[in-house]
Amino acid sequence: MHELYMKQALVEAHKAANEEEVPVGAVIVYKGEIIARAHNQIKTLKDPTAHAEMIAITQASAHLQNERLNDCDLYVTIEPCSMCVGAAVLGRMKRVIYGANDPKTGACGSAVNLSEPALFNHTLEVISGIMEPECRTIIQDFFLDKR
Numbered sequence: 234m235h236e237l238y239m240k241q242a243l244v245e246a247h248k249a250a251n252e253e254e255v256p257v258g259a260v261i262v263y264k265g266e267i268i269a270r271a272h273n274q275i276k277t278l279k280d281p282t283a284h285a286e287m288i289a290i291t292q293a294s295a296h297l298q299n300e301r302l303n304d305c306d307l308y309v310t311i312e313p314c315s316m317c318v319g320a321a322v323l324g325r326m327k328r329v330i331y332g333a334n335d336p337k338t339g340a341c342g343s344a345v346n347l348s349e350p351a352l353f354n355h356t357l358e359v360i361s362g363i364m365e366p367e368c369r370t371i372i373q374d375f376f377l378d379k380r
Contacts, residue, residue, distance in 0.1 A: 235330055238262055238308040239364045242332075245272040245285060246310045246371050252277060256371045259285035259309040261293040261302070261326075268305075269293040285309060286317035290324055302326045310368040312339030312361065318347040321357055328358040332368025 238260055245258025249272035261269040269292035274283040286309055293302055302324040307313075310332045313321065318340040321329055329341060329348065340347045341359045348357045 235308070235360065235363045238267065238306070239310070239330070239332060239368070241267060241270060242285075242308045242310050243364065243367060243371065245270055246368075249273045249285070250371065250375055256375050257285045257309065257311050259289040259307060261289050262306045262308065263293070263297065263302075263304060268296045282316065284314065284317050286313050287320055290317075290320050290326075294324070300324065306330060308363075311335050311372060312341050312343055314338045315340040315345060315347055318357070322347065322353050322355050325355050326357060328360060330360040330363055332362070332364050333372065334361065 241260045242258040246256040250256035254273040254276055258272045260267050269289040271285045271288035273285050275281060286307060293305055294300055305326050306328045307321055307326055308330045312331050312335040313329060334343045336343045338344055348359045350356045
């Protein structure tokens with residue numbers, strides 16, 4: 234099941250790469266249905282907050298017409314940063330499921346752990362390593378091409 238949704242997040246990551254954006258993709262699932270999908274658009278929108286996760290969270294909130302994203306799962310190709318984990322916590326998301334760790338900015342345990350139980354008034358379940366090789370490869374290839 235997780236692979237099905239992560240494949241959709243990878244489709245979004247490829248869109249980002251084609252737009253010369255860092256290839257990160259995200260989808261949000263509610264009751265078995267994808268209700269939001271996005272990819273990084275930081276350069277395109279000239280907005281440092283235009284991460285795939287943030288755009289998807291905005292879309293999901295609009296779709297549900299609610300700032301609370303209870304029972305929603307966020308699938309993202311790379312471990313979310315502190316801004317994105319913070320938004321998931323504030324939105325009361327159920328789970329964050331990601332592919333590859335991000336040792337420099339990952340906020341689900343790699344660089345910091347904002348998903349640690351009892352740290353905030355809401356705790357996210359975190360699942361990592363879903364389609365990890367594919368998620369790691371797309372981002373590594375992007376940065377190798379830039380060097």
